[in-house]
Amino acid sequence: xxxxxxxxxxxxxxxxxxxxxxxxxxxxxxxxxxxxxxxxxxxxxxxxxxxxxxxxxxxxxxxxxxxxxxxxxxxxxxxxxxxxxxxxxxxxxxxxxxxxxxxxxxxxxxxxxxxxxxxxxxxxxxxxxxxxxxxxxxxxxxxxxxxxxxxxxxxxxxxxxxxxxxxxxxxxxxxxxxxxxxxxxxxxxxxxxxxxxxxxxxxxxxxxxxxxxxxxxxxxxxxxxxxxxxxx
Amino acid sequence: xxxxxxxxxxxxxxxxxxxxxxxxxxxxxxxxxxxxxxxxxxxxxxxxxxxxxxxxxxxxxxxxxxxxxxxxxxxxxxxxxxxxxxxxxxxxxxxxxxxxxxxxxxxxxxxxxxxxxxxxxxxxxxxxxxxxxxxxxxxxxxxxxxxxxxxxxxxxxxxxxxxxxxxxxxxxxxxxxxxxxxxxxxxxxxxxxxxxxxxxxxxxxxxxxxxxxxxxxxxxxxxxxxxxxxxxxxxxxxxxxxxxxxxxxxxxxxxxxxxxxxxxxxxxxxxxxxxxxxxxxxxxxxxxxxxxxxxxxxxxxxxxxxxxxxxxxxxxxxxxxxxxxxxxxxxxxxxxxxxxxxxxxxxxxxxxxxxxxxxxxxxxxx
Numbered sequence: 001x002x003x004x005x006x007x008x009x010x011x012x013x014x015x016x017x018x019x020x021x022x023x024x025x026x027x028x029x030x031x032x033x034x035x036x037x038x039x040x041x042x043x044x045x046x047x048x049x050x051x052x053x054x055x056x057x058x059x060x061x062x063x064x065x066x067x068x069x070x071x072x073x074x075x076x077x078x079x080x081x082x083x084x085x086x087x088x089x090x091x092x093x094x095x096x097x098x099x100x101x102x103x104x105x106x107x108x109x110x111x112x113x114x115x116x117x118x119x120x121x122x123x124x125x126x127x128x129x130x131x132x133x134x135x136x137x138x139x140x141x142x143x144x145x146x147x148x149x150x151x152x153x154x155x156x157x158x159x160x161x162x163x164x165x166x167x168x169x170x171x172x173x174x175x176x177x178x179x180x181x182x183x184x185x186x187x188x189x190x191x192x193x194x195x196x197x198x199x200x201x202x203x204x205x206x207x208x209x210x211x212x213x214x215x216x217x218x219x220x221x222x223x224x225x226x227x228x229x230x231x232x
Numbered sequence: 233x234x235x236x237x238x239x240x241x242x243x244x245x246x247x248x249x250x251x252x253x254x255x256x257x258x259x260x261x262x263x264x265x266x267x268x269x270x271x272x273x274x275x276x277x278x279x280x281x282x283x284x285x286x287x288x289x290x291x292x293x294x295x296x297x298x299x300x301x302x303x304x305x306x307x308x309x310x311x312x313x314x315x316x317x318x319x320x321x322x323x324x325x326x327x328x329x330x331x332x333x334x335x336x337x338x339x340x341x342x343x344x345x346x347x348x349x350x351x352x353x354x355x356x357x358x359x360x361x362x363x364x365x366x367x368x369x370x371x372x373x374x375x376x377x378x379x380x381x382x383x384x385x386x387x388x389x390x391x392x393x394x395x396x397x398x399x400x401x402x403x404x405x406x407x408x409x410x411x412x413x414x415x416x417x418x419x420x421x422x423x424x425x426x427x428x429x430x431x432x433x434x435x436x437x438x439x440x441x442x443x444x445x446x447x448x449x450x451x452x453x454x455x456x457x458x459x460x461x462x463x464x465x466x467x468x469x470x471x472x473x474x475x476x477x478x479x480x481x482x483x484x485x486x487x488x489x490x491x492x493x494x495x496x497x498x499x500x501x502x503x504x505x506x507x508x509x510x511x512x513x514x515x516x517x518x519x520x521x522x523x524x525x526x527x528x529x530x531x532x533x534x535x536x537x538x539x540x541x542x543x544x545x546x547x548x549x550x551x552x553x554x555x556x557x558x559x560x561x562x563x564x565x566x567x568x569x570x571x572x573x574x575x576x577x578x579x580x581x582x583x584x585x586x587x588x589x590x591x592x593x594x595x596x597x598x
Binding site for chain 1: 284287289311314315317318319321323325327328337338341342385386389395
């Protein structure tokens with residue numbers, strides 16, 4: 001049992017004293033996953049709303065593809081993003097493999113379908129006549145979409161939180177396209193993998209606790225949203 | 233109606249298809265300014281499709297919609313037209329935010345100034361008697377309050393034309409009655425033209441000038457509301473107008489110029505002429521059917537009276553009356569007072585005599 005108690009004790013020491021390495025890793029994680037989430041929010045909510053509101057042939061197929069995309073294995077995403085960014089790959093000239101930019105791209109690829117899928121569900125859950133009601137009040141198309149989004153704002157927030165939760169906790173793609181370079185592309189998950197491998201459990205536990213806190217925060221907010229939705 | 237006056241809104245040759253099925257087929261329909269048109273008809277007869285089409289909220293397969301004589305064709309036309317209209321659905325469909333926010337929503341879409349919005353919101357809240365709800369969260373209103381708010385939101389933009397799809401059908405009787413009265417008053421004061429779908433005869437009588445009856449996507453009858461109630465031209469309209477008994481039969485003979493109709497083997501006398509052998513529907517108001525005990529004078533010589541032995545099927549209270557369903561070999565409904573109920577000891581299985589005058593039989597030629 002000593003290994004756990006020592007590890008946890010050391011971990012709290014690192015957290016409480018704001019260890020610069022832990023701090024740097026955490027901030028970088030938040031920056032990279034935050035950027036990826038921002039991108040997925042812009043792309044996911046707009047394309048999700050478009051798919052939900054438009055009528056076109058093959059709509060069901062598109063929705064089921066997006067729903068499948070919500071469960072993309074991060075290592076597969078990591079593999080393909082790596083290939084695209086490889087020195088002699090199609091985007092190799094950008095020379096961004098093993099940089100935070102590559103990680104943002106890979107994480108965005110993971111998060112976009114999540115945000116899109118939940119956005120579609122959120123928009124389709126609105127009362128079917130709501131759209132007609134808004135149009136009948138004399139709304140332009142843009143006004144109509146804006147009001148619908150406002151009415152669905154809580155589930156849309158849930159979509160973004162789910163996207164963030166998906167990318168902050170994934171390790172496969174980040175380690176493949178980022179390379180876990182100290183002080184440059186080392187994030188909470190990749191560092192935890194490495195420190196565990198090296199037997200530095202106290203640092204790994206400290207990073208794990210931060211990840212757990214973030215997960216707790218996300219699910220907490222999601223739960224509050226769900227409860228509030230139910231009351232309506 | 234005077235001929236050359238351009239109707240406020242006019243449909244011509246409109247058809248709507250959904251999933252390969254034609255759900256609406258209206259060759260022409262015009263609504264004059266200031267008029268209130270009621271749409272009635274059985275479920276699935278296309279009332280809502282017609283209303284949505286009139287509001288340009290449903291894609292049509294063919295046909296044109298004209299507003300003040302000009303076609304509403306392009307997207308720009310539709311937006312301009314919709315900004316002269318309002319639509320109230322059966323469910324209130326309020327937005328999150330306060331009651332005042334909801335009432336202001338149409339005005340905000342039009343980019344109206346803050347002061348003007350405030351003035352109009354005040355006026356409309358007052359008109360619909362919901363001033364006290366102004367700051368309340370719209371999602372926390374009762375059914376009646378929510379539908380009042382929905383009506384206020386519709387009237388706030390001072391529409392020329394308002395469409396109402398059974399706006400009161402989910403409300404309890406009290407809320408409904410006061411809201412119908414307020415809607416009637418608002419329509420009168422604002423001079424707005426209205427098209428309203430209703431399943432309720434009282435509502436139709438209180439609100440409409442004219443009634444169109446729909447069946448299977450078509451308008452099968454259209455005329456002044458009073459006429460439609462007094463001389464219904466379709467079976468649906470007859471039962472809508474409170475003629476609870478509708479019997480289908482064939483003219484078997486003529487007596488003194490009036491048709492005698494065979495209904496499942498029973499001869500029913502009427503007071504109107506009809507071609508021998510033609511199919512007709514007979515409609516009888518329950519208040520015109522009287523009940524008595526003792527032997528029925530079936531085939532009585534008195535030519536003004538139809539009298540049949542009848543068995544009571546069931547009895548239930550309907551307001552101040554009791555509704556008695558009877559089986560005379562054909563179904564018949566009678567309304568009796570509590571006094572008669574007791575005197576005749578009406579209960580399921582009881583044998584009575586049911587009679588009604590020939591003049592009480594409304595004949596619809598099919």
